[in-house]
Amino acid sequence: TTQYRITLLPGDGIGPEIMLVAVDVLKVVGKQLDIRFEFQEALIGGAAIDATGEPLPPTTLEMCKDSDAVLLAAIGGYKWDNLPRHLRPETGLLGLRAGLGLFANLRPAKILPQLIDASSLKPEVVDGVDIMVVRELTGGVYFGQPKGIFTTETGEKRGVNTMAYTEAEIDRIGRVAFETAQKRQGKLCSVDKANVLEVSQLWRDRITQLATEYPDVELSHMYVDNAAMQLVRYPKQFDTIVTGNLFGDILSDAAAMLTGSIGMLPSASLGASGPGVFEPVHGSAPDIAGQDKANPLAQVLSAAMMLRYGLNQPIAADRIENAVLQVLDRGDRTGDIMSPGMNLLGCRAMGEALIEV
Amino acid sequence: TTQYRITLLPGDGIGPEIMLVAVDVLKVVGKQLDIRFEFQEALIGGAAIDATGEPLPPTTLEMCKDSDAVLLAAIGGYKWDNLPRHLRPETGLLGLRAGLGLFANLRPAKILPQLIDASSLKPEVVDGVDIMVVRELTGGVYFGQPKGIFTTETGEKRGVNTMAYTEAEIDRIGRVAFETAQKRQGKLCSVDKANVLEVSQLWRDRITQLATEYPDVELSHMYVDNAAMQLVRYPKQFDTIVTGNLFGDILSDAAAMLTGSIGMLPSASLGASGPGVFEPVHGSAPDIAGQDKANPLAQVLSAAMMLRYGLNQPIAADRIENAVLQVLDRGDRTGDIMSPGMNLLGCRAMGEALIEV
Ligand SMILES: CC(C)[C@H](C(=O)O)[C@@H](O)C(=O)O
Numbered sequence: 001t002t003q004y005r006i007t008l009l010p011g012d013g014i015g016p017e018i019m020l021v022a023v024d025v026l027k028v029v030g031k032q033l034d035i036r037f038e039f040q041e042a043l044i045g046g047a048a049i050d051a052t053g054e055p056l057p058p059t060t061l062e063m064c065k066d067s068d069a070v071l072l073a074a075i076g077g078y079k080w081d082n083l084p085r086h087l088r089p090e091t092g093l094l095g096l097r098a099g100l101g102l103f104a105n106l107r108p109a110k111i112l113p114q115l116i117d118a119s120s121l122k123p124e125v126v127d128g129v130d131i132m133v134v135r136e137l138t139g140g141v142y143f144g145q146p147k148g149i150f151t152t153e154t155g156e157k158r159g160v161n162t163m164a165y166t167e168a169e170i171d172r173i174g175r176v177a178f179e180t181a182q183k184r185q186g187k188l189c190s191v192d193k194a195n196v197l198e199v200s201q202l203w204r205d206r207i208t209q210l211a212t213e214y215p216d217v218e219l220s221h222m223y224v225d226n227a228a229m230q231l232v233r234y235p236k237q238f239d240t241i242v243t244g245n246l247f248g249d250i251l252s253d254a255a256a257m258l259t260g261s262i263g264m265l266p267s268a269s270l271g272a273s274g275p276g277v278f279e280p281v282h283g284s285a286p287d288i289a290g291q292d293k294a295n296p297l298a299q300v301l302s303a304a305m306m307l308r309y310g311l312n313q314p315i316a317a318d319r320i321e322n323a324v325l326q327v328l329d330r331g332d333r334t335g336d337i338m339s340p341g342m343n344l345l346g347c348r349a350m351g352e353a354l355i356e357v
Numbered sequence: 358t359t360q361y362r363i364t365l366l367p368g369d370g371i372g373p374e375i376m377l378v379a380v381d382v383l384k385v386v387g388k389q390l391d392i393r394f395e396f397q398e399a400l401i402g403g404a405a406i407d408a409t410g411e412p413l414p415p416t417t418l419e420m421c422k423d424s425d426a427v428l429l430a431a432i433g434g435y436k437w438d439n440l441p442r443h444l445r446p447e448t449g450l451l452g453l454r455a456g457l458g459l460f461a462n463l464r465p466a467k468i469l470p471q472l473i474d475a476s477s478l479k480p481e482v483v484d485g486v487d488i489m490v491v492r493e494l495t496g497g498v499y500f501g502q503p504k505g506i507f508t509t510e511t512g513e514k515r516g517v518n519t520m521a522y523t524e525a526e527i528d529r530i531g532r533v534a535f536e537t538a539q540k541r542q543g544k545l546c547s548v549d550k551a552n553v554l555e556v557s558q559l560w561r562d563r564i565t566q567l568a569t570e571y572p573d574v575e576l577s578h579m580y581v582d583n584a585a586m587q588l589v590r591y592p593k594q595f596d597t598i599v600t601g602n603l604f605g606d607i608l609s610d611a612a613a614m615l616t617g618s619i620g621m622l623p624s625a626s627l628g629a630s631g632p633g634v635f636e637p638v639h640g641s642a643p644d645i646a647g648q649d650k651a652n653p654l655a656q657v658l659s660a661a662m663m664l665r666y667g668l669n670q671p672i673a674a675d676r677i678e679n680a681v682l683q684v685l686d687r688g689d690r691t692g693d694i695m696s697p698g699m700n701l702l703g704c705r706a707m708g709e710a711l712i713e714v
Pocket residue numbers: 090093094249552553582
């Protein structure tokens with residue numbers, strides 16, 4: 001029996017209910033494949049603020065470090081939106097990423113044939129879209145110093161953030177991206193704003209340099225404004241995309257929305273060593289929290305990414321992903337992906353369906 | 358007779374051929390409405406680099422300052438892509454914006470019913486979309502100091518740009534945006550990343566403050582990642598969008614591509630006083646330059662924006678815009694917007710069609 005210690009961070013809003021489903025699914029797959037999960041739960045985000053006064057209590061970070069992988073649901077909600085920055089749910093998430101050194105964020109945007117009609121794009125435009133965005137996650141303008149709101153000599157306020165990357169930071173995310181592309185269609189598009197930004201110029205130079213070590217990967221470069229256009233115009237041109245923290249935030253969300261069903265999309269955040277964090281792309285959806293309406297499939301697919309990228313258990317990951325496809329094939333849908341003629345299920349019932357198939 | 362001095366900056370690629378069409382159209386409308394244009398031409402971008410060694414020769418900036426409005430076509434091309442930054446075409450464009458103090462960039466993205474099929478989105482999603490992006494154009498990470506590629510103590514390179522806004526910079530673009538929204542549907546969405554960036558926090562605070570002066574405008578705020586999603590998901594929710602330089606660059610291009618025909622989209626860049634610059638959203642398309650294949654309509658519509666926003670000649674602007682709609686109605690199309698059953702025209706022939714109708 002292989003045994004893993006998994007830290008669960010249910011967070012806020014629909015987080016706890018979708019987490020329950022993912023845990024149930026993991027238990028069943030674990031039993032089938034002789035994998036034992038030891039789950040430990042910790043607080044993050046608004047739930048942590050309410051209980052402890054801070055969005056990432058030190059014990060939470062310790063528990064995460066002391067585990068094989070972290071499964072996170074979602075954080076945030078109206079209630080905590082107007083707190084000072086250091087007390088906001090998002091700050092807890094950024095602290096977790098920094099604290100675990102999770103510099104590589106993998107965000108797949110893959111169209112499922114069963115859900116192609118959910119897209120706002122024409123079916124022939126999105127049919128077959130399968131994009132992996134590799135986003136740098138612990139650098140760039142999210143973390144650059146100096147930052148803050150300063151008072152100038154004239155007494156006026158000036159808000160400042162610093163968009164910066166070192167060569168080492170670019171290289172390590174670049175390697176993850178090239179290796180990811182190697183396992184996919186072998187095409188990597190690096191997105192930057194090198195025609196305007198010096199930080200992007202360094203980015204482009206380093207990625208170009210790295211490419212010599214990956215002759216089997218076809219590298220291209222694109223400006224971020226054009227990438228935003230091309231994702232809308234002809235998304236099938238992309239295989240793997242690598243970009244910085246802010247551009248990745250924007251483009252991965254745009255790419256996700258091409259599918260029309262962000263309730264289906266997982267993500268993985270990985271460091272050089274130590275546990276990764278696996279979480280859905282969607283938010284905490286406070287307006288439907290506790291109503292058994294949430295779609296748990298992105299959370300379940302995040303558990304599959306955890307098995308694949310965090311625990312190196314591809315067979316277990318395949319099982320879970322297949323179960324998701326099977327429930328979709330037989331017509332089971334939560335409200336967010338519902339369409340005429342399908343079976344409308346709540347969050348719990350969807351979980352049961354996954355275990356049944 | 359009203360008389361205006363117009364500086365023409367044809368630039369690179371298809372720039373000169375589409376500029377010719379716009380000038381012809383302006384002449385005809387001028388004759389009809391008793392407006393005289395005195396045109397003067399100057400160099401910018403790659404053409405200026407080739408002739409003078411710099412992308413924005415001082416005489417060009419002087420001529421622009423000494424005119425009532427500037428009509429720009431497009432800059433750039435493969436040929437100049439690998440020059441050092443200070444010698445690149447884009448640097449000339451940024452210098453022009455800074456030199457004329459053009460802090461407000463207006464980018465309409467409006468679906469024309471005649472071209473709705475060109476969109477990659479479903480017709481019911483984009484039908485009626487009419488968005489105006491108000492982008493701050495002389496601040497933010499495009500111009501913030503410090504910037505450059507520096508060597509750290511460990512001998513490693515670090516690329517740095519600074520994303521900064523002062524209260525005054527936010528207020529002046531905010532006012533333009535609120536006033537723009539007043540003339541439209543009265544809805545303004547301010548886009549930032551205030552959950553992560555201090556510069557965005559100041560932005561959101563100031564815009565919120567300004568809103569008290571515009572009680573007739575309904576203000577909302579959205580994070581930039583969500584805005585990128587929502588543009589894809591349900592673009593009709595937007596009327597006027599205001600945002601910083603970088604976010605505006607990305608989102609205005611995404612919004613433009615919703616229409617499926619960026620060969621149709623003009624833009625206006627305005628300062629506090631002095632001449633504005635009016636230019637198409639599309640680039641210089643070097644691959645089709647000189648082949649009489651370019652779509653001149655964005656350039657022509659940029660001339661209409663010049664009349665409306667730069668010279669306060671709304672009747673002349675209406676005439677031009679109506680002419681564009683009429684040629685589309687009768688089925689005239691350039692290659693980029695061609696569809697079965699329409700009449701395929703070259704750039705020059707499209708110009709003649711505009712004058713005919
Ligand atoms: C919540 C927020 C801080 C976060 C980010 O900007 O990284 C989110 O948008 C994401 O993409 O995971």
